[in-house]
Amino acid sequence: MTRLEALLDRQDIQDALTRFSRGMDRFDRELFLSAFHPDATIAAGDFVGGPADLFDWSRTMHEAGQVATQHNLLNLTVDIDGDTAHTELYYLFAARNRDESNWLAGGRYLDRLTRRAGEWRIMLRTTVIEWSGMVPTMPIPFADVPGIHVNGAPSRSTQDPSYRRPLRNLREPNIPG
Structure with a gap:
């Protein structure tokens, strides 16, 4: 494998890992599932099962407990051997709970990914x-600024402003003095 091929594989792997995180935080089922092979196994907390069941279980849990979540992805180690890769990905989970408290948790995702038909996806995940x-x-901050959400309010759906194409500023110029 050339250095360029290894770099491209690593980027494709990182993209798959990011789709999981964004898909969960935006409750975007299609994006979330695109991070996993359909026959993958995930062990997360007391859940052990497949990706579709994980999404449904996680969404129900997050909707009941939080108004916003962020699965922040940090240090990434990738070990590629042919069409199999093993990764260790540090994460920082942050949530605004329905009772207005804030929860932080940290750990690591340990993944085995496989490449099928040229596409890297998670085959096995264990959460530490x-x-x-x-x-x-x-x-x-700034929640009381008039018009703060003219460009779009945060949403746990595909209505979130991050999905808008093209992204545009609709707010009037304003330089606080």
């Missing part, structure tokens, strides 16, 4: 949770 804690609640 290493710490968790609550953060004091503070007001969300």
Whole structure:
């Protein structure tokens, strides 16, 4: 494998891992499932099963407990051997809970990915949770600014402004003095 091929494989793998995270935070089932092979197995908390069941279980849990979540992806190690790759991906989970408290947790996703028909997807995931804690609640910055959501309000759906194409600014110029 050339260095360029290895770099392209690594990027495709990272893209698959990112689709999981964004798909969960935006409740975008199609995007979430595109990170996994349909016959994948995931062990996360007390859940062990396939990707479609994981999405349904996770969405129900997150909708009941949180108004917003962010699955932040951090350090990534990739070991590629032919059409199989093993990754270790550090994560930081942040959530705004329905009771207005804030929850942080950190750990690692340990994945085995396989390439089928030229596409890398997760085949096996095990989640290692290493710490968790609550953060004091503070007001969300700028929430009271008139027109703050003219460009779009955050949404746990494909209505989130991050899906808009082309992205445009609809707010009037304003330089606070």
